Amino acid sequence: MRPIFFFGTLRDVALLEIVIGRKIRAGEVEPADAPDAMAWQVADEAYPMLRAVAGARAEGVLFTPGAADEIEALSFYEEAEYALLPIEVDTANGPRKARYFGATAKLQPGDAPWSFEEWRAEGRAIALEAAAELMPLRSTVPVERVDDYWPAIMKRARQRATAAATPAVLGTIRRAFGPDDVTWNAHVRPYQGFLAVEEHRLRHRTYNGGWSPTLERVTVAWGDAVSVLPYDPATDQVLLIEQFRVGVAARRDPNAWCIEVPAGGIDPEEVNAESTVRREVLEETGITLGRLWRLPGYYPSPGMISEHMGAWIGEADLATAEAGLYGKPGEGEDIRTMILPLDEALAALREGAVNTGPAQILLLWCALERVRLRAEWAQGAASI
Helix, strand or coil, rough: CCEEEEEEEEEHHHHHHHHHHCCCCCCCCCEEEEEEEEEEEEEECEEEEEEEEEEEEEEEEECCCCHHHHHHHHHHHCCCCCEEEEEEEEEEEEEEEEEEEEECCCEEEEEEEECCHHHHCCCCCHHHHHHHCCCCHHHCHHHHHHHHHHHHHHHHHHHHHHHHHHCCCCCCCCCCCCCEEEEEEEEEEEEECCCCCEEEEEEEEECCEEECCCEEEEECCCCCCEEEEECCCCEEEEEEEEEHHHHHHCCCCCEEEEEEEEEEECCCCCCCHHHHHHHHHHHHHHHHHHHHEEEEEECCCCEEECEEEEEEECCCCCCCCCCCCCHHHCCCEEEEEEECCCCCCHHHHHCCCCCCHHHHHHHHHHHHHHHHHHHHHHCCCCCC
């Protein structure tokens, strides 16, 4: 069987093992490079395409699949965006004929070359998580439909990779449990789409040093999110929004419109959560934020939902801003913004009119720290 030349993310052995479903044996992967070619960033993506560049050399590896099933697995992972094409590469033992996954017309080149080292530092953990969720779908999802699943898979992959890399804040009140204090007997996803329903059979360490019985639990995952309260320290005003929420209507609440703060899910391609904060505020209110104060994040419903909610207060010029109607009509968004003094917003909070958790939490934080916040932002500090 003719070997395959990997010039992109599949140069990573751990990722390759997830995709083909087995361990790589010694000697199965060997260094190689393609003359007059370069790995080039795909527009708006974290992976590359191979471009012809005279005098360049695209570094990579050669791998010979052990069976036709492994080629099918690799083709599924590369989706319908790449096709196997012939190529000749150089190795330590001389030139070799091989194949590679060449970009189809679906992909367009970005603005710069692609770096394997940068990807390993910044995107590898997410890619490993995404591949582990994607590959079990081979038996049920046609390759042509992978694009329908991929954005949500990447959101959840970013969620898991971020959590694994973030040290827990224990303070003086939390016990120092860790990953070794939870063991999984089973973990399956009976449904995947915009969200994933996950069934778990697990045990965890108990406070007396023993282990719990095997527990059967169901969780729902769709990624992590951010919330932000736009606040004007000069005028002591805040911006809140009101919009219809189907979850409230499904509960048969007679008024399914909620008082909220701007919020939204973190897209996998966004540089950091702060960029999501700024994007969401601009989309939902038309306001461009200045400085950001990051607050402790939290889990809104940890018994069933894996979402982690980041929280910020954002500096906003509300003196000349106008309340109005915002949102993306194509996504069914119909958002009313309101600008009001912080004391008036706190009065609404006390009477129960502010009926969503993120808005309540951020208003309470703003009330708690308003004096310090106004003083430090008035002095021109970069952040609190």
